[in-house]
Amino acid sequence: MNSHKIPVVRTSKMQLTRRLIISMTVCGFVVSLCAKYYIAHVGGYINGIENSNSRNNYLNGKKHEHHRQMAAHDKLIIQYNKITVMEAAANISSFYYQPPQYGEQCIRRFPDVILVGVTKSGTRELVDFMNMHPNIVLKTPKYKINRHRFSELDKEGIISIMPCTFSNQIGLIKADSWFQNADKPSEIHSLSPQTRIMAILREPVSRILSQITFRRWKHNEENRNDTEFARVFLKDQLVIKTSSMLNASKYFLSLQRYLKYFPKDRIHIIESQQFKDNPSAVLSMVTKFLHLKPFDFSHHIVRNNRTGFHCLRVLEKPAIACYGTSRGRTTQTYKDKEVNKKSKILRDYYRPWNEKFFELNGERYDNWQI
DSSP states (O other): OOOOOOOOOOOOHHHHHHHHHHHHHHHHHHHHHHHHHIIIIITTOBTTBOOOOOEEEEETTEEEEEOEEEETTTTEEEEEOHHHHHHHHHHHHHHHOOOSSTTOOOEEOOOSEEEOBOTTSSHHHHHHHHTTSTTEEEOOSOOOOOHHHHHHSOHHHHHHTSOEEOTTOEEEEEOTBSSSOSSHHHHHHHHOTTOEEEEEEOOHHHHHHHHHHHHHHHHTOTTHHHHHHTTTBOTTSOBOTTOHHHHTTOHHHHHHHHHTTSOGGGEEEEEHHHHHHOHHHHHHHHHHHTTOOOOOGGGTEEEOTTTSOEEEEOTTSSEEEEOOTTTTOOOTTSOHHHHHHHHHHHHHHHHHHHHHHHHHHTOOOGGGGO
């Protein structure tokens, strides 16, 4: 039998040294990647202790907060970013959506439902949370169609800027200043009388105070409250009845205009505080109004105990997506006595308007009687 010798390959010390250096370099690179992943996804939290790791993101030309914090109550990472909320809702919708049939084309259509108002009442949260439903398609990334542009476009022009939908889906747009606009009911009806109308309404006085506070915060002016209150009050503490900010909270007049063109079963009113307290129950009512199949919103909504606001669970991640920490601004830089005094004047002013609205809408909101 012939024996075969296995050749021996001799390696020089220089080659061994070179291989050792390469191995150490690769190991160092892997360790670096692992460290970066840990910092990015775990957020630098050890044993529940929060390390501040904030960064500013510029999305769509605007500055957005994006803080990652560990929620002590359920060990979830909190992502404070309104864009993340929008993406989380869209991902949930895509995960559960089932196309109607093979071969059907996704086509653009006129909005099936328009959320018409009102400013500072929770319209942003409502459309984002509605967008979790697999059969609702929200116009994104820009929710709105400018009211002037809407008036200028014909039906085909509006359809051209809508997202495509299948036959078992409905298209949704947000237009939170259209409820008080006198022309919009007739314009919408002339283009599509079958479109459904939704409005989320907040207690009139708290809505006005929120709008004033938002404008002060937006312009970063500590004395902005005085300027904004001047839009509502005269120097002798009388309200300016022609004020657009004041008229936006006269819900009776707005609903009356829409009822001239749309039957009551095509209009759905949501009370802002009810949505804040129990979003899942309100969204279930919205689903019924839109004649869509039931969807378990509660599985994806979680309350952030630090802020008091609700957030969305991020699919396949131990995280929740929340709106920025600037939510819930107060009038703390304005004299409390002045705010209380003006609030009382406004409540007295709106009391008869609220009663007319309750009668027309067929529902009374007790929290508006403070």
